[in-house]
Amino acid sequence: xxxxxxxxxxxxxxxxxxxxxxxxxxxxxxxxxxxxxxxxxxxxxxxxxxx
Amino acid sequence: xxxxxxxxxxxxxxxxxxxxxxxxxxxxxxxxxxxxxxxxxxxxxxxxxxxxxxxxxxxxxxxxxxxxxxxxxxxxxxxxxxxxxxxxxxxxxxxxxxxxxxxxxxxxxxxxxxxxxxxxxxxxxxxxxxxxxxxxxxxxxxxxxxxxxxxxxxxxxxxxxxxxxxxxxxxx
Numbered sequence: 449x450x451x452x453x454x455x456x457x458x459x460x461x462x463x464x465x466x467x468x469x470x471x472x473x474x475x476x477x478x479x480x481x482x483x484x485x486x487x488x489x490x491x492x493x494x495x496x497x498x499x
Numbered sequence: 500x501x502x503x504x505x506x507x508x509x510x511x512x513x514x515x516x517x518x519x520x521x522x523x524x525x526x527x528x529x530x531x532x533x534x535x536x537x538x539x540x541x542x543x544x545x546x547x548x549x550x551x552x553x554x555x556x557x558x559x560x561x562x563x564x565x566x567x568x569x570x571x572x573x574x575x576x577x578x579x580x581x582x583x584x585x586x587x588x589x590x591x592x593x594x595x596x597x598x599x600x601x602x603x604x605x606x607x608x609x610x611x612x613x614x615x616x617x618x619x620x621x622x623x624x625x626x627x628x629x630x631x632x633x634x635x636x637x638x639x640x641x642x643x644x645x646x647x648x649x650x651x652x653x654x655x656x657x658x659x660x661x662x663x664x665x666x667x668x669x670x671x
Binding site: 449452 | 652
């Protein structure tokens with residue numbers, strides 16, 4: 449595996465770990481925060497409310 | 500893939516992926532403007548962001564994803580033979596999923612803005628998050644663009660085996 453790929457993967461893993469730590473530390477952020485909104489929204493909803 | 504079709508798909512892929520980054524940049528500008536706007540301006544800003552997201556950014560991400568697959572599978576690059584292609588694939592898939600999930604935040608803020616954002620303290624964090632998400636997305640998309648331009652060398656194991664097969668020798 450080329451060195452640039454190792455560096456790339458290491459940085460990506462580091463960022464993911466940091467995001468997980470922030471989420472676990474009480475950031476209150478996660479996919480579930482938006483799912484209710486996503487379930488009721490979409491292109492049709494956007495168009496109908498664009499006034 | 501015939502040369503004409505290959506060029507057409509490549510043009511579509513470049514246009515969609517660069518357009519995706521450009522639309523995210525516009526989304527970021529609106530998100531930052533929304534943080535400093537009064538209620539009347541914020542209503543227009545967040546309604547624009549919702550439209551921009553659902554009607555331009557999400558479709559462009561899907562076109563980028565599909566055209567990238569077609570381009571990779573229909574040319575010598577293939578999908579899993581070069582590290583830069585694999586990494587771009589991962590970036591595009593993850594960014595598309597996160598985009599659709601996080602568009603819920605844009606819709607929530609746009610809904611709240613119709614009532615007046617100053618009266619909705621509950622969306623304050625979401626407004627900041629929209630700007631942070633857009634900045635992160637723009638950075639990631641610029642990385643993907645740089646990978647496409649530079650095309651750094653490096654064959655995956657599957658790629659090395661394919662090269663060895665073409666040369667009639669065992670892969671090392």
